[in-house]
Amino acid sequence: MARIAEVIVDIPTMQTNKPFDYLIPSEYEEQIVPGMRVVVPFGNGSRSVQGFVVGLASSTEYDGRMKEILEVMDLDPVLNEELIQLGADMAKKTFSFQISCYQTMLPSVLRAKYDKVIRVIDELPGDLWETLFASRDEITWQEATERGILTQLMKLKQQELVEVVYLVKDKITVKTERHLKPLLSFDQLEEEKAGLTKRATKQLLLLNVLQSLAERQVPTKVVREEYGISTAVIKEGEKKGWLTQFDVEVYRDPFENHTFEQTQALQLTPSQEHAYHQIMAAVEGGTSDVFLLKGVTGSGKTEVYLQTIAEVLKKDQSALMLVPEIALTPQMVQRFKSRFGEEVAVLHSGLSDGERYDEWRKIEKGEARVVVGARSSVFAPVKNLGLIIIDEEHETSYKQEENPRYHARNVAIWRAEYHQCPVVLGSATPSLESRARATKNVYHLLELNERANNQELPEVSIVNMREEASKGNRSTFSLSLQEAIRDRLAKREQSVLMLNRRGYSSFVMCRDCGFVLPCPNCDISLTLHMDTKTMKCHYCGHEEGIPSLCPQCGSRSIRYYGTGTQKVEEELKQLIPEARVIRMDVDTTRRKGAHEKLLNRFGNKEADILLGTQMIAKGLDFPDVTLVGVLNADTSLGLPDFRSSERTFQLLTQVSGRAGRGDKPGEVIVQTFNPEHYAIQLAQMQDYNTFYLKEMSLRHKGQYPPYFFIIRITVSHEQEMAAAKKIGEIANFLRPSLGPQAVMLGPTPKAIARTHNRYHYQILIKYKREPYLEEKLHELLQNSQKDVAKGMVIAIDSEPTSFI
Ligand code: ADP
Ligand code: ZN
Ligand code: ZN
Numbered sequence: 001m002a003r004i005a006e007v008i009v010d011i012p013t014m015q016t017n018k019p020f021d022y023l024i025p026s027e028y029e030e031q032i033v034p035g036m037r038v039v040v041p042f043g044n045g046s047r048s049v050q051g052f053v054v055g056l057a058s059s060t061e062y063d064g065r066m067k068e069i070l071e072v073m074d075l076d077p078v079l080n081e082e083l084i085q086l087g088a089d090m091a092k093k094t095f096s097f098q099i100s101c102y103q104t105m106l107p108s109v110l111r112a113k114y115d116k117v118i119r120v121i122d123e124l125p126g127d128l129w130e131t132l133f134a135s136r137d138e139i140t141w142q143e144a145t146e147r148g149i150l151t152q153l154m155k156l157k158q159q160e161l162v163e164v165v166y167l168v169k170d171k172i173t174v175k176t177e178r179h180l181k182p183l184l185s186f187d188q189l190e191e192e193k194a195g196l197t198k199r200a201t202k203q204l205l206l207l208n209v210l211q212s213l214a215e216r217q218v219p220t221k222v223v224r225e226e227y228g229i230s231t232a233v234i235k236e237g238e239k240k241g242w243l244t245q246f247d248v249e250v251y252r253d254p255f256e257n258h259t260f261e262q263t264q265a266l267q268l269t270p271s272q273e274h275a276y277h278q279i280m281a282a283v284e285g286g287t288s289d290v291f292l293l294k295g296v297t298g299s300g301k302t303e304v305y306l307q308t309i310a311e312v313l314k315k316d317q318s319a320l321m322l323v324p325e326i327a328l329t330p331q332m333v334q335r336f337k338s339r340f341g342e343e344v345a346v347l348h349s350g351l352s353d354g355e356r357y358d359e360w361r362k363i364e365k366g367e368a369r370v371v372v373g374a375r376s377s378v379f380a381p382v383k384n385l386g387l388i389i390i391d392e393e394h395e396t397s398y399k400q401e402e403n404p405r406y407h408a409r410n411v412a413i414w415r416a417e418y419h420q421c422p423v424v425l426g427s428a429t430p431s432l433e434s435r436a437r438a439t440k441n442v443y444h445l446l447e448l449n450e451r452a453n454n455q456e457l458p459e460v461s462i463v464n465m466r467e468e469a470s471k472g473n474r475s476t477f478s479l480s481l482q483e484a485i486r487d488r489l490a491k492r493e494q495s496v497l498m499l500n501r502r503g504y505s506s507f508v509m510c511r512d513c514g515f516v517l518p519c520p521n522c523d524i525s526l527t528l529h530m531d532t533k534t535m536k537c538h539y540c541g542h543e544e545g546i547p548s549l550c551p552q553c554g555s556r557s558i559r560y561y562g563t564g565t566q567k568v569e570e571e572l573k574q575l576i577p578e579a580r581v582i583r584m585d586v587d588t589t590r591r592k593g594a595h596e597k598l599l600n601r602f603g604n605k606e607a608d609i610l611l612g613t614q615m616i617a618k619g620l621d622f623p624d625v626t627l628v629g630v631l632n633a634d635t636s637l638g639l640p641d642f643r644s645s646e647r648t649f650q651l652l653t654q655v656s657g658r659a660g661r662g663d664k665p666g667e668v669i670v671q672t673f674n675p676e677h678y679a680i681q682l683a684q685m686q687d688y689n690t691f692y693l694k695e696m697s698l699r700h701k702g703q704y705p706p707y708f709f710i711i712r713i714t715v716s717h718e719q720e721m722a723a724a725k726k727i728g729e730i731a732n733f734l735r736p737s738l739g740p741q742a743v744m745l746g747p748t749p750k751a752i753a754r755t756h757n758r759y760h761y762q763i764l765i766k767y768k769r770e771p772y773l774e775e776k777l778h779e780l781l782q783n784s785q786k787d788v789a790k791g792m793v794i795a796i797d798s799e800p801t802s803f804i
Pocket of ligand 1: 266267268269272295296297298299300301302303304452453621
């Protein structure tokens with residue numbers, strides 16, 4: 001008899017990073033299965049927390065008095081067997097807590113909300129019960145704060161007259177819609193008509209509508225809006241027993257107002273056909289092979305995805321397709337919805353919590369068998385997986401930069417092994433890691449070397465901006481780019497211009513003394529946000545007004561620097577006033593649906609130029625775009641990161657791929673101050689293979705991935721000394737266990753040594769094979785619990801993707 005539930009509680013600490021045993025009360029005995037959320041008491045006080053049941057048992061090794069589960073929050077489990085296992089494995093691999101893994105996997109509404117209340121437990125002196133509690137048993141913490149009585153209450157707590165209780169609240173909301181249904185037959189309704197007075201025309205109308213429904217139900221809204229029958233009249237009808245009203249559960253549909261035209265599979269080209277057959281063989285054979293589908297931009301990778309998924313559906317299996325958030329454009333969604341209709345669920349950051357939960361439920365119930373989504377959809381509760389696809393597999397956004405620091409590719413491969421299904425990694429510019437694995441036959445390489453429509457790849461030319469300056473042209477636009485844009489305007493073709501940086505990263509500097517406004521909490525300068533007319537810190541969110549005088553020397557010559565998209569737009573309008581420009585950056589796309597509207601306008605040719613940041617480099621497919629301009633190829637080259645050349649090469653290749661996708665040839669102009677750099681030259685020649693070989697030899701020399709693995713250990717604390725001391729201890733602890741091939745870099749302060757008023761120190765370990773390292777790092781976390789309790793944060797990042 002299983003009477004004990006093993007529960008992972010919602011307290012992210014090392015001590016609680018294991019299942020705790022709880023008694024199952026008899027009323028829940030039949031109901032509880034692993035994967036459900038429960039509320040359990042925790043600790044000595046009256047604290048209750050949310051937890052996930054991860055297993056059932058009939059005996060326990062715990063020799064204390066076991067507590068009982070207080071409440072069961074679900075009727076059906078929210079985690080299935082697979083995800084329970086995945087969370088446990090992932091916690092180990094990413095050095096994070098199991099609870100954090102489960103919470104990352106699930107839609108945020110399934111995460112409990114905690115309410116604190118102050119509850120009376122003994123008789124209060126005088127009239128305190130009346131004045132403080134208004135004669136109630138408890139008041140919320142929030143109310144106490146708002147009324148300014150918290151101090152008084154805390155005194156009562158010391159006297160043990162009141163207690164603080166934590167309540168667990170569910171955030172789930174299911175959207176419902178009011179429906180109505182006739183209760184009477186056609187003839188009975190006819191009789192009711194006879195009893196009406198002449199003036200009761202609205203009631204007569206209602207009876208007619210009810211008759212036309214022929215006992216079917218409709219949304220009440222329809223009756224109100226289409227026939228102009230008021231709520232009062234409907235209520236009256238309900239009272240007279242003509243109809244009944246009730247709530248029906250509905251999904252929030254983010255694509256409510258869209259129609260998708262059905263599309264058919266295209267005749268595959270020979271190389272698409274080859275890739276298709278290889279992948280299908282693995283689908284049919286049920287093997288967890290990983291394919292690297294390397295195809296130039298426009299080579300028809302997406303068509304291969306669509307057709308393999310179609311076959312997977314025919315086999316009654318489901319498919320998971322990941323795309324980077326910024327490539328999850330309306331165009332991409334459209335291609336999937338048009339092929340698979342209602343079978344598609346889409347998960348991305350633009351959804352409200354409610355919409356996301358509803359998409360998740362559709363997947364969970366098996367109503368949507370094709371999931372398209374960004375990084376975290378790799379955890380979608382898809383059953384019977386037949387295929388997993390990761391498009392643009394080289395994108396760094398597949399790695400989560402906070403705990404749990406997982407890479408979607410690794411999770412995908414884990415799930416593929418669980419389901420015995422293949423994984424396809426697609427890209428025009430595969431990450432060096434994946435390409436190297438294909439060379440070693442760990443992955444199977446599939447190549448599409450030509451564009452599907454037989455169009456040539458666009459011609460890429462490079463403009464040396466140093467020469468431009470010596471010619472006296474100080475504008476952002478080189479003369480040849482200006483000419484090319486004018487030429488497209490004359491031909492009524494379109495251009496895409498990319499500024500290689502975020503739209504608003506400009507700062508304020510004093511021309512007299514050079515003062516730059518810093519963040520008071522972090523070691524970086526504040527950036528100017530034109531939309532809110534404020535200075536903001538990108539790390540901690542600190543915000544202040546734009547100064548008109550220099551805070552250091554009092555000079556009035558305080559000026560804006562840096563090239564934001566807004567400034568470039570203004571410059572463009574001055575140079576070519578007749579051009580119609582759409583600007584796309586974080587500022588213009590913040591509103592829900594804005595992204596899609598702008599792209600639709602561009603697609604309808606309401607503008608000649610699309611000017612934007614990196615967000616326009618991916619996924620766009622507009623046939624009339626024949627010119628792509630990269631305004632500043634260099635910014636990404638200067639980053640202190642061994643992957644900066646790879647990133648630059650990838651970005652330039654991606655954005656070039658936006659040109660010439662229709663039947664007119666495309667042209668790309670890349671402006672740079674470093675025309676000799678190999679990443680820029682090889683991007684110009686669109687020569688991935690040479691870039692790969694060159695970059696691999698540099699990585700080999702520098703002992704970087706993919707030749708070496710990297711692990712980063714970061715320590716942060718409010719006091720610089722404390723952080724520095726701890727990182728030193730960690731270095732000393734780890735050093736003796738490392739083999740001779742391993743390299744320890746540091747300890748050093750991080751590139752931005754202070755953020756949020758905390759100091760950060762780090763160690764990087766580069767290694768080839770260190771069988772004991774993982775164990776040693778877990779030991780480190782175990783041993784550091786005391787420091788963590790005192791405010792130390794220790795993070796371990798395996799294969800970090802960002803080094804800033
Ligand atoms: P990728 O994903 O590799 O960038 P896409 O799948 O977007 O390429 O294909 C580029 C263009 O070629 C699209 O407009 C697509 O409809 C078209 N296309 C793809 N495959 C074929 C095919 N077999 N026959 C004709 N057109 C195709
Ligand atoms: Zn800050
Ligand atoms: Zn100054």
